[in-house]
Amino acid sequence: MSAVVVNIHARTVERDAPAIPDRAEYIGRLRELLSALEADDQALFEARLNQLMRLREEGLFVNLAKLTRELHQAVKDLNFDDRLQQLAGSELPDACLRLDYVVKLGEDAAHRTLDVCDDSRVLLDRLNGCVVSLDDIRERLPMVTQQPFRALTVANDIDQVEHTMREIGAGLRGHFSTIAQAQEYQDLSGQVIRRVITLVHNIEGALITLLRATNEGQRTPASPTASANGELAGPAVPGLSSGGQSQQDADALLAELGF
Amino acid sequence: MDKNLKILIVDDFSTMRRIVKNLLTDxxxxxxxxxxxxxxxxPMLQAGGFDFVVTDWNMPGMTGIDLLRAIRGDDKLKSxxxxxxxxxxxxxxxxxxxxxGVNGYIIKPFTxxxxxxxxxxxFQRFEQAA
Structure with missing residues (x-):
């Protein structure tokens, strides 16, 4: 905060410094002072010197009042205390909790989907078992023509396979709806992420205002670089020119390197 | 290639480990x-028995690139x-x-x-080299 005050002060003084305020009045008063001095009129000289000094003091007071008003307005406009305190004090930690929740939502949904995939593999194995049973029944069919009393057993076996296949079908249908339902996390996490994006925009705005207030506003903030501090770049995001390579690029690069 | 070779899947996300494991199973x-x-x-690699490693890069503790360097620097594991x-x-x-000294590089998301x-x-290269 103190840095802001100093800078606002410096900027105002700098702007007013080149022009001498009340220049014509000073010239007139100095001429009168000089003529009193030349006339050797001590009373008149004292009076005019006092007038000159009062003029100087008035100018100082006007400037001081102006500076105070500007400073007060700047602090008021920025609303530093309220806005920054709210952002740093509650909204940022809150955003971190929200993002943790998003990570958890996504992870839970992925695990639920993977669980169902595992269960579906078991059902597919049972389906393969049905195919084997049907092959077996087909092989026994010629016997039925020779020994018709076996038809009942074959029919029972077919019923059994049909029953199993219906069970598998119902099971798979249930699994598909579980997978579809697991995607609902996207709606919730999307909403939370949008809120956090809004917060990031607000913080960006507050920081830019702060930069301008501290006289650094003319300088365009450097765009963040991916691995500025030795951090890994992470997933390439479409629309951000982070220099991310595609699998094809990577393959070509490795081929160039003799892989 | 011997389908019974033992593969170690290294990733900090349990979901990604499961996905890789499922794909390998398929x-x-x-x-x-x-x-x-x-x-x-x-320590799992040191204990021996693994024929192949599939690893992520960005992980807490020890990254994939450090693991790769450690493997290449170890007499028992370097190949x-x-x-x-x-x-x-x-x-x-x-x-x-x-x-x-990586043997292959796949960028996520992958198929x-x-x-x-x-x-x-x-595997083709290893068979040729053998």
Whole structure:
């Protein structure tokens, strides 16, 4: 905060410094002072010197009042205390909790989907078992023509396979709806992420205002670089020119390197 | 290629470990084990028995590139094939991985087909070398 005050002060003084305020009045008063001095009129000289000094003091007071008003307005406009305190004090930690929740939502949904995939593999194995049973029944069919009393057993076996296949079908249908339902996390996490994006925009705005207030506003903030501090770049995001390579690029690069 | 070879899957995200494990199972490689970062993977590798490593890059504790360097620097493990499966897609990183002696590099998100192609290519090279 103190840095802001100093800078606002410096900027105002700098702007007013080149022009001498009340220049014509000073010239007139100095001429009168000089003529009193030349006339050797001590009373008149004292009076005019006092007038000159009062003029100087008035100018100082006007400037001081102006500076105070500007400073007060700047602090008021920025609303530093309220806005920054709210952002740093509650909204940022809150955003971190929200993002943790998003990570958890996504992870839970992925695990639920993977669980169902595992269960579906078991059902597919049972389906393969049905195919084997049907092959077996087909092989026994010629016997039925020779020994018709076996038809009942074959029919029972077919019923059994049909029953199993219906069970598998119902099971798979249930699994598909579980997978579809697991995607609902996207709606919730999307909403939370949008809120956090809004917060990031607000913080960006507050920081830019702060930069301008501290006289650094003319300088365009450097765009963040991916691995500025030795951090890994992470997933390439479409629309951000982070220099991310595609699998094809990577393959070509490795081929160039003799892989 | 011997489908019974033992593969270590190293990734800090349990979902990604499961996905890789499922894809490997579909390709016939059912003998797998999992570790959640290089630090956990290292003693498992030291204990022996693994024929192949599939590792992520960015992990807490010990990263995939450090694990790769450790493997290449170890007399017992230096010829163990390592496939990097990672979201890190910067040119410099791919070059770093190549320099560190990676055998294949897959960028996430990836498809089952990409995984199969890279595995086949690595095994093909090892068979040729053998």
């Amino acid at each position: 390709l016939g490689y059912t003998n797998t084990a999992e570790a959640d970062d290089g630090k956990t993977a290292w 163990l094939p390592v496939l990097m499966v990672t979201a890190e897609a910067q040119r410099d990183q791919i070059i770093d991985a190549a320099k560190a 089952a087909l990409t995984l199969k192609e890279k595995l086949d290519k690595i």
